[in-house]
Amino acid sequence: MITLTINGNEQKVNVTPDTPLLWVLRDTLGMTGTKFGCGMAQCGACTVHLDGEAVRSCIFPVAAAVGKKITTIEGLSPDRSHPLQQAWIEEEVPQCGYCQSGMIMSAAALLEKNPHPSDTEIDQAMTNVCRCGTYSRVRKAIQQAANT
């Protein structure tokens, strides 16, 4: 049994310690907001926070998450009230929406560290892939959230 702290709740899971955190969230716990895109830390769809740091959960063994505070998109706010979620709605960022959990989690970690990033800093921090090409709106929404 592995004990995890996810969005403030303790969860016990019975999985092999090498299982990536992503699949524990999705398959074992049924928390499907965190997405699978590449499985090799290339796309950012699986981004969650570990003690506030953005982590690509598809390559992150669950054993290494023990004792850390895990935050997923489901736990970012109870009611879409996080300034980034508000800005995302305001700017109509999502298209297919599949990358957006990861985008928002990456952006939230960025703002945590750097509350007023420049466009260049956003470009450097946000290496997530969006095949629908919502990048300009993502950038705009981050700037908007940073200014609220």
Add this chain to the structure above:
Amino acid sequence: MDTLNVSRRNFLKSTATVAGGLIIGFHLPHNSRLAQAAETTETAINAWLRIGTDDSVTVMMAHSEMGQGVHTSLPMLVAEELEADWRNIQIETSPIGGVYQNPAMGMQITGGSTSVRLRWEMLRTAGAAAREVLIEAAAQQWQVQPENCRAALGKVIHTNSGQTLSYGQLAEAAAKLMPPDSPKLKSPSEFKIIGQPIKRLDTPAKVDGSAIFGIDVKVPNMLIATVKQSPVFGGKVKQYDEAAAKAIAGVKAVVEIPNGVAVVAENYWQAKKGVEALNVSFAETEHDKQDTASITKLLEQGLTENGAVARNTGDAQAALKTAKTQLTAEYSVPFLAHVTMEPMNCTADVKTDSCEVWVGTQAQEWVQQTAAKVTGLPKEKIAVHTTYLGGGFGRRVELDFVTQAVLLSKTVRQPVKLIWAREEDTQHDFYRPAMRVKFTAGLDEKGMPTAIQTRVVGPSILQRVFPGAVKNGLDSTAVEGIADMRYEIPNQYTDYVMKNTHVPVGFWRSVGHSHNAFFLESFIDEIAHASGKNPYHLRRTLLSKSPRFLKVLDTLVWHTNCDQPAPKGYSRGIAIHHSFGSIVGEVAEVSVSEAGKVTVHRVVCVVDCGIVVNPDTVKAQMESAIVYGLSALKEAITLKNGRVEQSNFHDFPVLKMAEMPQIEVVMISNEEKLGGVGEPGTPPIIPAVTNAIFAATGKRLRHLPIDHKESKL
């Protein structure tokens, strides 16, 4: 695609709902081919909208939401004519068949940028008919003339007395009335909702992780599977270590499928480890020696053969002989993968007498047929649940992963969710075909083209998907965008040489236009430079009889000054293309460093898509289509030993945030017939950029991709 005829084949029908309330739908006449499907469950299958006694307005969605915004633009059509209160609008996924079929395709398909265009009349008519019976119901209740009543914001109002009844209050009475066959539709000047940047209904669920995509489906007792398929297309399994896979905790079954082996487990990670443990080897195939070079050679050889004639206007050959000068150029593009953000997946639950499938698909009816074939069950026993699609771009019209999921559930007698690894997704796509083209133009003494001859060579998509649509060897998708060019060149000849390979090809956002716009718009640029003309001016002269094209060109100039030299250090390229009923012009502003690094700074996109339903959606789709197209400047699927060399994002370099240019979208506002918006933004972007690169460097890029190592985008 005449929407008018389509809706006239149907007539309207109203019905009471079980819970009380009004359903408006199209009843299909019995001589219609579609009628058979409709007869059995008529009320359920024909309804377009339902008005509840609680004032809710539910609009049925026959088209899949894959990011293009149809789950908002389609209800807008209903709400407009219904005079609904937008806040009461809900959507529901429609069942399969009947009126929900795509009228252009006789199938329930989301593709070809058709959804809003084809439902334009149907959905507005349904909304207007509902409005009229609601007004009539109110008039009866008040014992007044319907002419003295009007509808607004979900209510009927008696003009003189000012009394009102809400749609919910009227729904039951209205359900007993006969809706008019041809209710009065608004003229565009009366639109209140159409033309407004209405917020997408699916946005909230897409910012908190609650939107359900195919990969998120949960069914009680469900197992999870993943596959290893033959890396060479068409290859068969030779051997594998079943015991090794089964030794992994959680692995439930190892199932051989026609082109590979699947491992079924309790979770994805176990299934993935299981597949690795199998160590599958595949039998040799006749394609093992195929590679990018051999395919290029095949296409080059095609250039020397005569093809199926796609266009023959005037006498190109004679005109070329008498031309003052001739210009010849060859162009090529590679195979491309779709790389939807959500890898292919499908969930199936096959029981002895029924089957359910949950899938993000662009083709519900094909899913149903496929599941019927695999299970041997009649179609009526197959339920298809459409989820959100994590990108479609043409990939999710295919059924390979559906076939596998149904087969797996049938074999293990349990619900199975099949998820492909990204590597399988990249290496087992239906690729945008690799194409090659040769142009020859004849120019007169003023440098104006009098003739253009084009030979297009490449694999055929239709030969695989709709072989009946291939006429005398001509696949219309291979030549679209060239054979139907609008340029006023008096003598034109286009033919197509089909060269199929073992690499499966399919519909990729904007299909043939994706390569043909690059070919043609580059070559037109070559003609302009060869004749010392400004590329914008040449296009303007050649499009003198097409006022909508001229307006797009002139608007581009207004926003970019692309008829003037670019500021120092920058260069500009222009391209214009029409596809899916819309005209899109794009200007790219580019700089090329001394080391040869290319940066695209700004793209201005001018679109004429006729009536604009939701301007923000049009804008978003242009932005999206430009990024998707621009990505292809560096992307390529290459082959070695019969197999695809790329596997994941590290070697298939899709565009990311840091490479994102500033994009400005300008819409031409008019009342022309609706054009599509999901695809037409893609074709012009590459030639706009490569033409700009030529303007900067004098180097004409005729073969994609550009070298990624040297080039920054």
